Amino acid sequence: MTVSDSSSIQKLERRIDTLDEKMDAKFDELTRLALRIEGNMMPRAEVYAEDAKRVSTEAYSVAHQALLDRVTRLESGPQRLLGYIGAATGCLSAAIVLLGIVGSILVTIATRH
Numbered sequence: 001m002t003v004s005d006s007s008s009i010q011k012l013e014r015r016i017d018t019l020d021e022k023m024d025a026k027f028d029e030l031t032r033l034a035l036r037i038e039g040n041m042m043p044r045a046e047v048y049a050e051d052a053k054r055v056s057t058e059a060y061s062v063a064h065q066a067l068l069d070r071v072t073r074l075e076s077g078p079q080r081l082l083g084y085i086g087a088a089t090g091c092l093s094a095a096i097v098l099l100g101i102v103g104s105i106l107v108t109i110a111t112r113h
Contacts, residue, residue, distance in 0.1 A: 042050075
């Protein structure tokens with residue numbers, strides 16, 4: 001074995017050691033990433049439990065339609081007429097108050113002269 005062969009073998013051994021260190025570092029990084037991913041994953045039972053908490057679209061649409069039907073019944077019921085009566089009474093009261101104010105102003109003007 002010559003000196004140049006020995007030198008070449010040493011260079012090759014250093015390159016192999018460098019590659020081995022790089023591979024170890026990459027393996028450690030992949031292990032950390034895999035552990036992080038595993039920590040973020042939910043177990044299947046937990047996924048099923050979360051899914052069971054959700055309301056089905058059929059149940060939601062039935063409840064929503066029932067609410068709309070109730071609002072429609074309330075809006076078309078006899079109490080709807082009470083709102084109109086209240087509004088008319090309020091307007092009539094305002095008109096009577098306005099007539100009273102105008103009347104008092106006219107009486108005041110008539111008595112001064």
